Structure formats: structure tokens, C-alpha cells
Amino acid sequence: MDNRPQWGTRAGFVLAAIGSAVGLGNIWRFPAVAYENGGGAFFLPYLFALLTAGIPLLILEFTIGQKYRGSAPLSYARLSKKYEWLGWWQVAISFVIATYYAVIIAWAMSFAVFSFNLKWGDDPTSFLVGDYLQLAAPGEFGGIVPGVFIPLVIVWIITLGILFKGVKKGIEIANKIFIPALVILFLIIVIRSITLDGAVAGLEAFFKPDWSQIASGKVWVAAYGQIFFSLSIAFAIMVTYSSYLPKKTDLTNNAFITGFANSSVELLAGIGVFAALGFMASQAGVPVSEVVKGGVGLAFMVFPQIINEMPALNGLFGSIFFICLVLAGLSSLISIVETFVAGVEDKFKISRTKAVLYGGGLSALISLVYATRGGLNFLDAADYFINQFGVALAGLVEVIIVVWVLRELNNLQNHANSMSDIRLGGWWKICLGFITPIVLGYMMIQNIYINIKENYEGYPTSFLLYSGWGVAVLAIILGFVFMAIKWNKGTELEVPKDKGVSQ
Known part of the structure; x- marks a missing residue:
């Protein structure tokens, strides 16, 4: 019985x-990646990556x-009991x-308030690192920073409050509010940005194609990396x-809608960000290339500087920009926390309230590490390594296990x-069987080589061993630890029978 x-x-x-896919990376990662990898020419490998890796995955x-109607661990256990650990590994990554x-969202929340009186002053970089984060040396914790701790508590109250409400009354309602609000507010930012002096130069820098870069493998890897993350x-x-x-739903169509909606927001972000960067460059009398980050x-150094130089309503513009970051962040954070709430709920057959309290509560407590004076350094290392050697590696392993080890592609197809209008054919199998694992495999080998050759951002090796490499390895270990724990007797490891639920 499927309840x-x-x-x-x-x-x-x-x-x-869409709320999960549209996060902070859409706003602050995509524009810079596109610019650095051929500008307008980058859209060709980007679209190719979307169609051959993003949507197929x-x-x-x-x-x-x-x-298989379960959290990631339960779904993979129902696929094959041997590979339950893959689900727990992905849950540990989340x-x-x-x-x-959550801490980055807390920063954005603070800066939305700081925008009203431009509290960061004439030097936003010094303000962020010194006055606001009170940054300590790598490896040092220092004390809790009140200016980060207070909004962090608010972020977790909102997130866990929504998750307590459940799927339909919590997550669904929240996203029906957050996503339209995010789009409307970001459209305001884009319209304001493109009316600024120098905006045209910024947009030209963003869209002007450098076709010479198309032949570079680095550009194609960057495109796949952006789509994947x-x-x-x-x-x-x-x-x-x-x-x-529901048991009857158009899966393929939903994937195309999600994929293209995410890319549309990224393109919109690129327009807004580069129009603003063009304005900043014109005010400083320098080329756009000198202000791109x-x-x-x-988000927290360049944009405050842009807000400072705006001719009118700069405080309002700033608060709208940081509210957009908060909304994009919250919609993603809710989805991230839901993965381990659902996993705990399925494995131990406890109530949703307890699962949110244990899973969400523990993540909230650990997040206090990043609210200390050394938080930015710990965050930077953990973010880099869990993405490069967690998310990307888990994606590669997932595809290899499902496609080549279990040979489940025909059944899933x-x-x-x-139940889908758009039928899957040979393109889907070729993408998942060959293109995706080859590209992800190449990315992984390249990442390992680069990080063994030199330390990420020049951090001390001792610091990276526990805050970067250690975090990524621990996620894998936790996958096997949780698999070793027996399922509650009330959990069916067979796929639930169809109750005839329709859309």
C-alpha cells in the first residue's frame, strides 16, 4: 500500500x-562562466550540454x-539492494x-537590510571580510559572529517551518509564492540594469561571441559543469x-520544462548582471573585463559597489537584488533538506515532524560552524570539494551503476x-550511456589532477585535508554506514502496488 x-x-x-534548480549559482555563477568561456559562443556548448546531459539526467x-516511490536511499534500494549506499551518499552530499x-542565505538577508542605508560604505570588500564576517585565518574558528548568527536562525526557522507542513501544504505552497516573486523581482532588476549608462557595453561583453574558444575542451567541460551543478x-x-x-504523470515533459526554465533564469541573470557590470565599468572608466567576478x-563585493554608484533609488535596487538571492536560496535549501528528511523518514519509519526535527535540526546546528569568524574559509573549502568530488562524482557513479551495471535503462525508458507525450528513443540511451559518463569522467580526472598538483586557492594542506577532502570522503563513508543499518520492519523494499491514483 502506497501512503x-x-x-x-x-x-x-x-x-x-524549478525552485530547487534555480539557486544562487544561477545568479552569480552562470554569467561569469559564460563570459570566461566565449561569451555568446558559450551558448552553443551550453545548449548541447543541456540536451545531452542535463535533461536526460x-x-x-x-x-x-x-x-520506485521513495527517498533516494529507498528508491535505489528498490532498484537493487546492493546500491542503497548510493542514495545515502547523495543524501550526505545534500x-x-x-x-x-543556509549561511549564504543569511548573508543575503543581512545585505538586504544593509542596502537601505548602504551600510557597507565605500569599500564593500573590506566591509564584508572585516566588519561583517570578521574573517579569521584558515583553520581558526574564532567566536560566533552575531550579524551572521541572527539571520541564520531566521533562515532555519523559515525552512524547517515549511518542511514541518509537509509536501503539499508546505513545500508546494512555498514554491508557488517564492518562484513567481523571484521572477517578478528579478525582472525589475533586469529592466533597471539595462537602462543604466554603460549597460550596452556590458551586454556586448556578455553576448559577443568568441568563436575561437569553441574548439577548446575547457569550454565544453565548463558548459557541462554549469548544467550539471x-x-x-x-x-x-x-x-x-x-x-x-502521482502514478500517472508526464515525466519527460516535466524534465524539459524544468531544464529550460532553469536555463531561462540563468540567461536573465546574465543580462541583469552584465548590464550592471557595464554600468560599473563606465563609472570607473575601465573595460568590463576588469570588473567581472x-x-x-x-554578490557581496561587486554588486554593493554597483549599488553605491547608481543615480537613484540605489537602496531599493540593492534590497530587491538581495531579496532575490534570499528567495532563490530558500527554494533550493528547502529541496536540499527534504532529501535527508525523506531518507530518515523512510529508513526509520518515524513521523515527518521527528524527521524534520532530527535531520533539519542537526544540519542547523552544524551550520553554526560557518557562522564563526573562520566560517568563510570553511565554507569555501567544503563547497568546492563537495561539489567537485561529491556531486560530480556521485553523478558519474549513478550513471555507470544504472546504465552499465544494472542495465536498467530499457525498463526506465x-x-x-x-506516461509521457515526448517518447524517449536512442538519443536518451546514447546520452546517458556514452556522452554523460565520458564528459563527467574527464571532468573528474581533470579535477583530481588539478587538486593534487596544487592546493585549492592556496589553502594550507592540513586545512584542506579535513575541511575539503575529508568532508567529501566522509559523505561516501556515511553512505555505507547508513546502508548497514537495517530498514524498519514497516518499510517495504518492494515497489508499492498501484492504488489507481491519477493526476
Whole structure:
């Protein structure tokens, strides 16, 4: 008997999937990656990567979750008991990401307030590192920073409060509010940005194609990396979310909608960010190339500088920008935490309230590490290693196990085709059987070589061994530890019988 909760509507699921995919990386990672890898020419490998890796992997994970109707560990256990550890590994990756992702949202929440009186002053970089984060040396914790701790508590209250409400009344309703609000607010930012002096120069820098870079393998790897990291693939989210789908639902169509919606937001972010960077460059009298940054630097150092120089309503513009970061972050954080809430709920057959309290509560407590004076250094190392040697490696292992070891692609294809308008054919098998594992394998070998050759960002080896490499390895170990724990007797390891639930 399948008593699993379900989405109230198809739109609810799609918005939740989009909410998970659309996160901080769309706003601060994509524009810089595109610019550094051929500008307008980057869109060709980017689109190719979306169609040959992004959407095929989304379809795969949607199908696994919907067919086997469980959290990632339960779905993989139902696929084959030997590979339950893969689900727990992906859940452990999500757990690590949740602990530091919440802190970045807390920063954005603080900066939304700071925007009203431009509290960061004339030197936003010094303000972020010194006044706000009070940054200590790598490896040092220092004390808790109150300015980070207070908004962090608010972030966790919102996130866990929504998760306590469940799938239909919590996650679905939250995303129906967050995603439309995010799109409307970001459109305001884009419209304001493109009306600034110098915006045209910024957009020209963003869109102008450098076709000479297309032949570079680095550009294609960057395109696949961006698609892979931005779609919430391989850290249990999409398997978990799709397990709440009705027995009859269009899986393939949902994957295409999610994939293209995510890419549309990335393109919109690129326009808004580069129009603003063009304005900043014109104000400083320098080329756009000198002001381009990605990641934390773009959001918390460059954008405050842009806000300072705006001719009017700069405080309002700043608060809207950081509220967008908060909304994008919250919709993703909710999905990330849901993966381990669902895993604990399935494995131990405890109530959802207890699962949220234990899983979410533990991640909230550990996130305090990143609210200390040394938090930025710990965050930087954990984020890099859990993505490069967690998410990317888990994706590679997932594809190899499902496609080549278990040879489940035909069964999954038949299942998806039985309920989808867009039928899967040879392209799907070729993408998952050959293109995706080859590209991910190449990325992994390259990453290992680079990180053995030189330390990430020049951090001390001793620091990276426990805050970077150690975190990535611990996630794998936890996968096997949780697999060794026996399932509660109430958990069926067979796929639940169809109750005739329809969409």
C-alpha cells in the first residue's frame, strides 16, 4: 500500500523542481562562466550540454523517483539492494551543502537590510571580510559572529517551518509564492540594469561571441559543469521530489520544462548582471573585463559597489537584488533538506515532524560552524570539494551503476514512455550511456589532477585535508554506514502496488 504524500498539482511539482534548480549559482555563477568561456559562443556548448546531459539526467532521476516511490536511499534500494549506499551518499552530499548554503542565505538577508542605508560604505570588500564576517585565518574558528548568527536562525526557522507542513501544504505552497516573486523581482532588476549608462557595453561583453574558444575542451567541460551543478542533479533532490508524483504523470515533459526554465533564469541573470557590470565599468572608466567576478565576490563585493554608484533609488535596487538571492536560496535549501528528511523518514519509519526535527535540526546546528569568524574559509573549502568530488562524482557513479551495471535503462525508458507525450528513443540511451559518463569522467580526472598538483586557492594542506577532502570522503563513508543499518520492519523494499491514483 502506497501512503506516500503527493503534490497537489502538476504545477506544484514543476515549480518545486524549478525552485530547487534555480539557486544562487544561477545568479552569480552562470554569467561569469559564460563570459570566461566565449561569451555568446558559450551558448552553443551550453545548449548541447543541456540536451545531452542535463535533461536526460533529469528524466532519469524523475523516472527513478516516480517508479520506485521513495527517498533516494529507498528508491535505489528498490532498484537493487546492493546500491542503497548510493542514495545515502547523495543524501550526505545534500546534508553538507545544506549546512553552508543556509549561511549564504543569511548573508543575503543581512545585505538586504544593509542596502537601505548602504551600510557597507565605500569599500564593500573590506566591509564584508572585516566588519561583517570578521574573517579569521584558515583553520581558526574564532567566536560566533552575531550579524551572521541572527539571520541564520531566521533562515532555519523559515525552512524547517515549511518542511514541518509537509509536501503539499508546505513545500508546494512555498514554491508557488517564492518562484513567481523571484521572477517578478528579478525582472525589475533586469529592466533597471539595462537602462543604466554603460549597460550596452556590458551586454556586448556578455553576448559577443568568441568563436575561437569553441574548439577548446575547457569550454565544453565548463558548459557541462554549469548544467550539471545548476540543475540539482545527483544529490538526491530530483529523485525525492519525483517520488511524490502521482502514478500517472508526464515525466519527460516535466524534465524539459524544468531544464529550460532553469536555463531561462540563468540567461536573465546574465543580462541583469552584465548590464550592471557595464554600468560599473563606465563609472570607473575601465573595460568590463576588469570588473567581472563570480560567486561570493560578485554578490557581496561587486554588486554593493554597483549599488553605491547608481543615480537613484540605489537602496531599493540593492534590497530587491538581495531579496532575490534570499528567495532563490530558500527554494533550493528547502529541496536540499527534504532529501535527508525523506531518507530518515523512510529508513526509520518515524513521523515527518521527528524527521524534520532530527535531520533539519542537526544540519542547523552544524551550520553554526560557518557562522564563526573562520566560517568563510570553511565554507569555501567544503563547497568546492563537495561539489567537485561529491556531486560530480556521485553523478558519474549513478550513471555507470544504472546504465552499465544494472542495465536498467530499457525498463526506465519503458516506464517513462508509458506516461509521457515526448517518447524517449536512442538519443536518451546514447546520452546517458556514452556522452554523460565520458564528459563527467574527464571532468573528474581533470579535477583530481588539478587538486593534487596544487592546493585549492592556496589553502594550507592540513586545512584542506579535513575541511575539503575529508568532508567529501566522509559523505561516501556515511553512505555505507547508513546502508548497514537495517530498514524498519514497516518499510517495504518492494515497489508499492498501484492504488489507481491519477493526476
